[in-house]
Amino acid sequence: MTTVLNVEAVNRTFGERQVLKDVSFTVDSGRLTGFVGANGAGKTTTMRIILGVLAADSGAVTWRGRPVTRQDRQAFGYMPEERGLYPKMTVTEQVVYLGRLHGLSAADARRRTTALLERLELAERGGDPVEKLSLGNQQRAQIAAALVHDPELLVLDEPFSGLDPLAVENVLTVLRERARSGAAVLFSSHQLELVERLCDDLAIIADGTIRAAGSRTWLREQYTLPRYTIEVDSDAGWLRDEPGVTLLELDGRRAVFDLDAEADDQAVLRSALSRGPVRTFAPVRPSLAEIFREVIQ
Amino acid sequence: MTTFEAAKLVAGREIRVKLRDKAFLLGTVLLLFFTALGVVLPILLEGGPGKVAVVGATHVAALEKAGLEVEVVADRAAAERLVRDEEVDAAVVDGPVVLSLEESPQDVVSALSTSPPVEFLDPDALDEAARFLVPFVLSVLFFFTTLTFGVQIAQSVTEEKQTRIVEILVSSVPVRALLIGKVAAMTLLAFGQLALLATAGVIGMRIADVGGPLIDALLPTIGWFLPFFVVGFLMLATLWAAVGALAARLEDVNGTSAPLQFLVMTPFFLVLALQGNSAAMTVLSYIPFSAPIAMPVRIFSGEAAAWEPYLALAILLATTAGTLMVGARIYQGSLLRTSGRTSFAAAWRNPAPVG
Numbered sequence: 333m334t335t336v337l338n339v340e341a342v343n344r345t346f347g348e349r350q351v352l353k354d355v356s357f358t359v360d361s362g363r364l365t366g367f368v369g370a371n372g373a374g375k376t377t378t379m380r381i382i383l384g385v386l387a388a389d390s391g392a393v394t395w396r397g398r399p400v401t402r403q404d405r406q407a408f409g410y411m412p413e414e415r416g417l418y419p420k421m422t423v424t425e426q427v428v429y430l431g432r433l434h435g436l437s438a439a440d441a442r443r444r445t446t447a448l449l450e451r452l453e454l455a456e457r458g459g460d461p462v463e464k465l466s467l468g469n470q471q472r473a474q475i476a477a478a479l480v481h482d483p484e485l486l487v488l489d490e491p492f493s494g495l496d497p498l499a500v501e502n503v504l505t506v507l508r509e510r511a512r513s514g515a516a517v518l519f520s521s522h523q524l525e526l527v528e529r530l531c532d533d534l535a536i537i538a539d540g541t542i543r544a545a546g547s548r549t550w551l552r553e554q555y556t557l558p559r560y561t562i563e564v565d566s567d568a569g570w571l572r573d574e575p576g577v578t579l580l581e582l583d584g585r586r587a588v589f590d591l592d593a594e595a596d597d598q599a600v601l602r603s604a605l606s607r608g609p610v611r612t613f614a615p616v617r618p619s620l621a622e623i624f625r626e627v628i629q
Numbered sequence: 630m631t632t633f634e635a636a637k638l639v640a641g642r643e644i645r646v647k648l649r650d651k652a653f654l655l656g657t658v659l660l661l662f663f664t665a666l667g668v669v670l671p672i673l674l675e676g677g678p679g680k681v682a683v684v685g686a687t688h689v690a691a692l693e694k695a696g697l698e699v700e701v702v703a704d705r706a707a708a709e710r711l712v713r714d715e716e717v718d719a720a721v722v723d724g725p726v727v728l729s730l731e732e733s734p735q736d737v738v739s740a741l742s743t744s745p746p747v748e749f750l751d752p753d754a755l756d757e758a759a760r761f762l763v764p765f766v767l768s769v770l771f772f773f774t775t776l777t778f779g780v781q782i783a784q785s786v787t788e789e790k791q792t793r794i795v796e797i798l799v800s801s802v803p804v805r806a807l808l809i810g811k812v813a814a815m816t817l818l819a820f821g822q823l824a825l826l827a828t829a830g831v832i833g834m835r836i837a838d839v840g841g842p843l844i845d846a847l848l849p850t851i852g853w854f855l856p857f858f859v860v861g862f863l864m865l866a867t868l869w870a871a872v873g874a875l876a877a878r879l880e881d882v883n884g885t886s887a888p889l890q891f892l893v894m895t896p897f898f899l900v901l902a903l904q905g906n907s908a909a910m911t912v913l914s915y916i917p918f919s920a921p922i923a924m925p926v927r928i929f930s931g932e933a934a935a936w937e938p939y940l941a942l943a944i945l946l947a948t949t950a951g952t953l954m955v956g957a958r959i960y961q962g963s964l965l966r967t968s969g970r971t972s973f974a975a976a977w978r979n980p981a982p983v984g
Contacts (some may be wrong), residue, residue, distance in 0.1 A: 383800040385965060402803065406630060410800045413966075417792030421646070432638050437630045477797065522774045 336516050337382070337485055338362045342391030350540060351377050354391070355544040357535040359485070359516045364507060364529030366548075367520040368624060374540040375520040378415050379487050382518075383410045395485070404432055406435045409483030413520075415474050423454065423473045426462065426479050434481035441480065449475045451506060468499050475503055479510065486510060488519040492526060504530060515619035528620035538628040547555055548620075555623045556615055558591040563612035564604055574600055588616065632809070635802035639810025640817070643785065647818055655668040656777075657822055657904070663809040664826050667766075668833035677738055688741060695740035730804050763847065764904050764926040772897040774957065775862055778819045779869040779893065782811060783882050783983060786873030786960070795964060804961050812866040812869035820859050827851050846929060853938050854925040861921030864949040865893065867956030874963040874969045885970065892918055899941055900926065907932060915941050 337359035342585070344352040352355070354372050359365045360431055370374050379384040382393050384405055415425050431441035449455045452472045454559040462473055471494050478486060486507070486538050488621045489528055511517050521527050529533070535545040544551055557579070562568060571577050575594025581588040591597055597615075604610045619625075647653050680698045683689055684705060700717060702708050708720035712728050716754055719727055719734040727737055738799050789795040789807075798807055831851070834844055875885040896919030903909040904926060913923035914933065926940045927933040962976030 380796070383796070385796050385799050405800055408800065410797055412793055412796040414793040414796075416789075416791075416796070418788075418794060419792065429638070430797060433630075433635065446715070554785065562732075595663055 333556075335359070336396055336517070337513070338392075338394040338397075338616050339378065339382065340392045340394065342378065342381060342388045342393065344381065344386070344389050353538070353540045353575075354390075355389075355540070355542055356595055357542055359518045360533060361434065361484070361516045362511055362514050362527040363508055363532040364511050364519070364526035366532055367518055367535050367537065368522070368527055369520070369526065369537035370628070371522070373537045375537060376489055377623075378537070379413075379489050379518070379520065382487055383408060398505060407481070407484045409434075409478040409481065411478040411485045411486075411488040412492055413475055417462045417470070417473060417477060420461050422459050423449065423465070423476070424458040427473065427476045431480035432476045434483075436481050444480050444482070448480055452476055453488065453502060463546045467494050468496055471495055472499065472503070475506070477591075482515075484515055485517070486515055486517045486617065488517070490521060491519050492523060493523055500526070503521070524619075524621045534620070536624060543627040544623070546551060552617045555618050555626060557618065558593065558595075558597075559588065559616040560591060560597060560600070561587070561588050561612060561614055561616050562600075562604060563611065565605065565609045568608065569605075570603075571600075576600075576601065576604060586612075592611075630802070632803050632806045636810040639802070639807055640814035641810075643811055643814035644818060646926050647781075647814070653818075660822070660826055661829055664830045665833060668830060670709075679718040679734065680716070681737055682711045682717045684708055684720070684722045688721050688725060692737065695736060695878060696915075697736060697740065739949050740748075755966050763850065763929050764900065764922075767850075767925055767929075768897050768922045769825070771824055771858060771861065772893060774819050774823060774858075775893050776890070777816035778815050778862070779865055779889065780882070780886065782815050782866055782869040783873030783876070783886050784879060785811065786870050786964075787876045787879050787882050790874065790876070790964060790967060791878050794966065795967070800964065801813050804964060805811065806959070807964075808867065808870055808957055808960050812863065812870060816859060817863050820855070823858060824855065827855070846931075850929040851926050854921070856942060857921040857924060857945065860945050860949055861917070864887070864917060864945065864952050867953045867960070869958040871963070871976075872957035874960045875973065877967060877969050877971070883972050895919075896922060908977050915944055919943045920945050 335358045339355055339359075340359050342352055342355045343350065352507065355374065355378055356394040357365075367375050367378070377386065382400075383387060383389045383461075384400065384402075392431065393399075393400050421429070427448070428438075428441045431444060432438065432509050438446065446455070446458075454469060454472045454476065457469055457473075461472055465473065471491075475488075475491060478488065488507075490505060491507075495503060507517055509520070511532075519531075531548060533545075533547050534551055536543045544554075546554070562571070563586045568582060568585055571579050571582070571587050571589055576592035577600065578590040578592075579587060580590060591600065601613050604613065680700065681687070682693055682700045682702045683692065684702055684707075686701065689699050689701065700711070700718075702711065705722045708717075708722055709728060712720050712730060713716045715730070719729045719737045721727055721737065721741070725741055727741070728736060729737075759896050789798065797805075817855065830848070831844060838949045858879075869886065872886040872889055873882060876882045895915065896916070900910070900913060900919055900922045910923055910927055913919040914927050914937070924933065928938060958978045959973065963971035963980050965974075
């Protein structure tokens with residue numbers, strides 16, 4: 333769990349338009365980092381710069397403390413946003429080929445391809461040309477192509493778009509396995525619930541600037557409102573008269589309320605306990621969607 | 630992994646794909662078929678061994694020795710009837726007199742006569758048909774191969790760009806390796822196909838025992854044509870890859886490659902049109918784009934001095950070094966511009982968008 337990839341103050345313009353402004357964030361090994369932003373926010377451009385497919389105007393991308401070299405990139409796996417494999421080559425053949433381009437021996441590439449297609453439930457289709465596969469299976473082949481050489485860094489641009497729920501679970505499991513065995517995984521997605529469930533770390537980008545970045549837990553604490561939920565055994569209507577409390581929802585024994593900055597949450601809890609048993613008393617953690625909405629404004 | 634190793638992998642894939650491409654295999658088989666046909670056709674047109682009727686046994690041995698089919702008949706009347714019915718091509722009756730319908734049967738006549746030995750004072754002089762045919766075949770071979778393989782190079786580059794697999798490729802191996810691998814693979818395949826045809830042609834002529842002095846004149850011509858072909862192909866191949874990279878979709882390739890098609894077609898027609906004009910052919914044999922055709926033709930006709938092909942090849946090599954640089958720069962400058970057709974100028978100005 334150390335920082336391996338460091339994106340430092342990267343800028344990039346296309347013509348007159350500045351698409352990345354001082355973009356900085358880090359990716360740790362052994363963790364899944366979600367890269368979240370609206371369409372056109374700069375996710376793909378950032379990823380292409382990390383992979384060396386595009387050059388930055390200024391700034392740097394470092395791998396284990398040094399500028400990324402071609403040699404390092406051999407150990408990167410990339411799944412571009414616009415999917416592409418050779419339409420007429422068979423799945424097995426192209427995964428083996430891409431494995432070899434990433435430095436695997438012929439035997440290794442074949443062995444890993446077989447295992448990986450098995451793992452992704454694509455083994456039966458291994459001998460089919462890619463153009464004959466369903467879109468979902470093409471997607472899995474694409475993921476296999478990014479994973480075959482056991483990359484130390486995986487960069488996946490929208491890896492879940494176009495997958496059915498079962499395939500999402502399957503791919504998700506495979507990505508978790510990779511992270512657990514030490515790989516750093518950076519993936520972009522606009523499916524916020526999925527990112528919330530999957531990732532350990534987050535970077536949120538809007539209009540070419542990073543608005544928030546850090547671990548999911550830390551971000552949630554950062555963006556937690558002074559909002560609480562409470563459940564007691566009798567009617568919770570008394571909260572209305574509690575100092576510093578703004579009642580948002582009241583449903584008999586359950587309530588949601590905001591607390592003024594200077595008010596003490598423990599005082600409210602004590603007050604509740606003095607009236608009877610308290611079943612629940614907890615700060616309301618915002619969902620990723622809520623944090624996202626807040627930071628991109 | 631070094632650039633060389635990566636290029637080898639790229640070339641390996643290109644060759645495997647091509648060798649499994651039915652259109653390519655069928656094309657090669659068809660070309661072989663036409664080569665065989667070209668060798669065998671003259672013999673077929675001559676017809677099989679002539680049939681001849683003979684009265685008496687005197688001339689049977691001589692006629693059979695000349696490879697003719699002999700039918701012994703009783704008398705002149707029977708022989709005449711066979712000739713009139715076209716059962717036989719000719720008849721030999723006592724005299725000896727040769728009977729034929731209208732044409733003098735050369736093979737029968739020469740089988741029955743003793744020819745004086747002939748000494749050739751200019752043994753290299755070739756008949757008119759060969760003088761036309763050889764330049765034509767060489768021109769067609771070079772033209773046809775550079776055009777078809779060239780278009781395929783361009784299309785395979787565009788395909789990688791259009792399917793975006795190029796992003797994965799470029800993120801793992803240098804752009805240079807992609808270009809070198811592709812061009813090397815196609816050059817190898819084109820050369821292989823040509824060498825196969827040339828070998829089949831020459832062996833076929835030897836087996837069929839046609840050509841005679843033609844083969845002896847052809848061997849040095851083919852010997853020079855092959856290196857000129859390889860370098861000439863290489864000179865164009867990188868440019869084909871470059872125009873393929875300028876296109877964003879396969880539909881664009883025709884447009885981006887138009888100047889190159891012109892560059893391939895013009896020398897072809899010029900050589901065919903001007904082959905009788907020795908001054909024009911001399912000039913054409915030094916211009917890199919027409920040299921691969923014009924110089925072997927001049928060697929064949931015996932007009933080129935011994936040092937000339939070396940000089941022309943040196944000029945061709947120098948030009949190839951230039952086109953390799955231009956082609957590589959355009960290729961690098963346009964390979965990752967996936968939004969629409971890239972202009973030559975834009976690709977040239979920005980040769981390395983890759984980090």
